[in-house]
Amino acid sequence: MIGSLLILFASTAAGLLLARRFRDRPREIRQWRSALQSIEAEIIYGRVPVDQLAEDLSRQMPEPLNVFFTLLRDQLRIKRLPLQEAWINSVEQFWPSTSMKVPEKEIILQFGTTLGTEDADNQKKHIQLALAHLEREESNARQSQQSNEKMMRSLGFLTGILVILLFI
Secondary structure: OHHHHHHHHHHHHHHHHHHHHHHHHHHHHHHHHHHHHHHHHHHHHHOOOHHHHHHHHHHHOOOOHHHHHHHHHHHHHOOOOOHHHHHHHHHHHHHHHOOOOHHHHHHHHHHHHHOOOOOHHHHHHHHHHHHHHHHHHHHHHHHHHHHHHHHHHHHHHHHHHHHHHHHO
């Protein structure tokens, strides 16, 4: 009986973890959109250096995105890497801890290659393009969440029931 409860608990927990990834993905994309809008405002109006911008965003943004900007700030200030290299390294270190998928990663990496390389007007265009792509991905993520989140929770529980029945 105790073994059956442990199996049921473990499979239900696994289903909840999978469902959480579907639930967190749209929220994390919204956080990125918010961060890009902040970057746009600072670049266009504030003319703030990127390392200072990263420090400000590391304090302003909620988890997990604040971790990315902390990594970026450290790459720029401590390791003294060029901006594009620091951006790529930070994305690569940060990405495994997110619920986001490859399309969002590609958008963020592409944006990072243009950051700080052009004048403010062109930079604004790149930010608007990234925002449009992220908006599309957020819409896709919401649709995926609606169709898969409940299914994953149920699937975890039902898998546990199936395993218990197979052992009986």
